Amino acid sequence: MLREIRPAIVLLLALTAITGLAYPLAMTGIAGVLFPVQAQGSLIEKDGKVIGSALIGQEFKDDKYFHGRPSATVAPDPADSTKTVSAPYNAANSGGSNLGPTSKALADRLKDDVDKVRAENPNAVVPVDLVTTTGSGLDPHISPEAAQFQVPRVAKTRGMSEEAVRQLVGANTEGRLLGLIGEPRVNVLALNLALDRVVK
Known part of the structure; x- marks a missing residue:
């Protein structure tokens, strides 16, 4: 049972880190550099x-x-x-x-x-x-x-x-x-x- 659940948990954590943290932070940083007035x-x-x-x-x-x-x-x-x-x-x-x-x-x-x-x-x-x-x-x-x-x-x-x-x-x-x-x-x-x- 744990063998089947572990990949799902790892995938959930990886996607959460990528789409919930890394991507928003990267887009915020890029927007701040390219469009500083609009980003503020x-x-x-x-x-x-x-x-x-x-x-x-x-x-x-x-x-x-x-x-x-x-x-x-x-x-x-x-x-x-x-x-x-x-x-x-x-x-x-x-x-x-x-x-x-x-x-x-x-x-x-x-x-x-x-x-x-x-x-x-x-x-x-x-x-x-x-x-x-x-x-x-x-x-x-x-x-x-x-x-x-x-x-x-x-x-x-x-x-x-x-x-x-x-x-x-x-x-x-x-x-x-x-x-x-x-x-x-x-x-x-x-x-x-x-x-x-x-x-x-």
């Missing part, structure tokens, strides 16, 4: 201080900044650990709201959000990504249309011309990967940092 979380620094990541969205409420997509992430309620509270872009609790198309709560939230966003720019069509969340709740990007929609508010608040702000949006728009994969997008944090460099 694509962190963005300003004045020597880490202010965010290019991969995780942030909540910007001030009118002088572009706003990202809504986030459905939550965190434990400090007053009652059996409940949760809204915690936008909480990377420790990535996920969507799981509300479906027949959900009254979702319909009510969308109506309120559309009305609020439409008040900002009543003559334009509200881009869908300004009122809908992503599956992860952490998306740092918006569509170029969503950024253009916000140009009048940002320009007015900062005392800039709309054309200057539109040029910044264009300069911070990323195209499709290899011209084929994905959609054009704007990283909200990068765009807001570019704005701060022009006008504080």
Whole structure:
């Protein structure tokens, strides 16, 4: 019996060491050498201080900044650990709201959000990504249309011309990967940092 079990145990230990330890450590080391910024979380620094990541969205409420997509992430309620509270872009609790198309709560939230966003720019069509969340709740990007929609508010608040702000949006728009994969997008944090460099 032991003669039949021993090869299985040896194989299990060998594969565990190779696939569970050696391979992940080798890939982590290679990634750190070839892609040092990405391997450290694509962190963005300003004045020597880490202010965010290019991969995780942030909540910007001030009118002088572009706003990202809504986030459905939550965190434990400090007053009652059996409940949760809204915690936008909480990377420790990535996920969507799981509300479906027949959900009254979702319909009510969308109506309120559309009305609020439409008040900002009543003559334009509200881009869908300004009122809908992503599956992860952490998306740092918006569509170029969503950024253009916000140009009048940002320009007015900062005392800039709309054309200057539109040029910044264009300069911070990323195209499709290899011209084929994905959609054009704007990283909200990068765009807001570019704005701060022009006008504080």
